[in-house]
Amino acid sequence: MEAVEEEFLAEREHVQIIPNFSHDKLYLIAGDVGPFVAGIPCSVPLWLAVNLRQRGKCRLLPPAWMEAEALAAKKEEEMQTKVFTKMGSENYMAVAQLLLTTAPHDVPNAHLVRTLIKDIWDLRIAKLRSSVAEFIKQSGRHARLHHLTPMELHSVRPILPSALDQLLRLGAAASGAHNVSLNDSSMA
Amino acid sequence: MKMADITDDILSASDDDESQVVTAAEVLLKIESLWRTERLSPTLECHQSELVDCMLDQITQMNNNLRRCKKTDLRLAIHRMELERVRYVVASYLRCRLLKIERFTHYLLEKHGELDDPSLALLSPQELDYAKSYAQSIESHFNKLVLRHITHEKLAEFDAKKMSVVPNMNGYVFLKVLKDSPGVLISDQVGENADEEVDLVAGDQHLMMYSSIQELLKSGHVELI
Numbered sequence: 157m158e159a160v161e162e163e164f165l166a167e168r169e170h171v172q173i174i175p176n177f178s179h180d181k182l183y184l185i186a187g188d189v190g191p192f193v194a195g196i197p198c199s200v201p202l203w204l205a206v207n208l209r210q211r212g213k214c215r216l217l218p219p220a221w222m223e224a225e226a227l228a229a230k231k232e233e234e235m236q237t238k239v240f241t242k243m244g245s246e247n248y249m250a251v252a253q254l255l256l257t258t259a260p261h262d263v264p265n266a267h268l269v270r271t272l273i274k275d276i277w278d279l280r281i282a283k284l285r286s287s288v289a290e291f292i293k294q295s296g297r298h299a300r301l302h303h304l305t306p307m308e309l310h311s312v313r314p315i316l317p318s319a320l321d322q323l324l325r326l327g328a329a330a331s332g333a334h335n336v337s338l339n340d341s342s343m344a
Numbered sequence: 345m346k347m348a349d350i351t352d353d354i355l356s357a358s359d360d361d362e363s364q365v366v367t368a369a370e371v372l373l374k375i376e377s378l379w380r381t382e383r384l385s386p387t388l389e390c391h392q393s394e395l396v397d398c399m400l401d402q403i404t405q406m407n408n409n410l411r412r413c414k415k416t417d418l419r420l421a422i423h424r425m426e427l428e429r430v431r432y433v434v435a436s437y438l439r440c441r442l443l444k445i446e447r448f449t450h451y452l453l454e455k456h457g458e459l460d461d462p463s464l465a466l467l468s469p470q471e472l473d474y475a476k477s478y479a480q481s482i483e484s485h486f487n488k489l490v491l492r493h494i495t496h497e498k499l500a501e502f503d504a505k506k507m508s509v510v511p512n513m514n515g516y517v518f519l520k521v522l523k524d525s526p527g528v529l530i531s532d533q534v535g536e537n538a539d540e541e542v543d544l545v546a547g548d549q550h551l552m553m554y555s556s557i558q559e560l561l562k563s564g565h566v567e568l569i
Contacts, residue, residue, distance in 0.1 A: 157383050161436075164429075165376065179418060184426050185402060187369040207425060298530050298542055301518065301549040306569055309518050309549075316551070317516035324514060 166247030167203040172217035227272035379437040384568040387511035393468040450508030
């Protein structure tokens, strides 16, 4: 998977918009959305929200986890613990990125929110990298990944799986060589 | 194929869920997850041509409906956009499968021949044709280009077995557990220490070898992420 494909899938997540037009229900393949009533919030997939916003047909309502206070608390929580905390959204990075680039004026304290999201991302990625290093050193064969989001996993792919793969091959080759040498000595 | 036929197919394939009507939205979700799995899996997964055909039918139907719409209709642009998204997923899914078929041609043809149960077939009939004709063209290409000029009898032979690329079943994958599955065996390929057992709890995410969870992936207990 590419990062853009992760983002593509993240665009299915629903967000709230306030439309400035009225329209009946839309029967999309992925499910019905609407009806749209001007001024009344309704929930639509992110890709549609972005499109409508770009055409000036609505205002975006950022989700609750994207408020500056909530993010500051999350950042604090993330700093306090060694493990990963559960994020407000599986796709927080993609959603925040899309909302902030499409409509920075619809997000209160957009600048602060952007910094906080980046801080949280950096904290988590640093944790992820150090635990990956630890994992490889211990030559583990299995890892639990609590609360890691697809985009974060993407950042260690393909390097982590293929590194483990190479280790496995080296290990197999080493033990193979070991066996061969044993055979040789037993024959001598 | 109509949606009802698909429903029948899916119902007959799985025993645990009864009398569910499969909506277009569910088929789409399923295809999106298939796409993801196919992109992340080291080998080719079983074909799901019923689902793909059903989605393609939906696309054509929707396209026909849209033709009746007025150009200025707000709905037109939105539906168009969604159709493009769906088409992209389906196309990317099929293309990804074709790439794998070209890569593992001989291995897949061999595996396909070994299967008795048609519901577990790796290749759809069309994909099977493609794989066969691909193998054929490669062989005739090699023959035309080099092999016929070689006088040595042994060297001039085309051995498909030696050409075949085998997928790495021990490749590591990220996965998410959908249904509890206790006692998953992580076999020790190196042979230094004993095998390990892990209990997979629904909702958890793991990193492990593809071969350990291949069966669970087929039965829908886990999904690749």
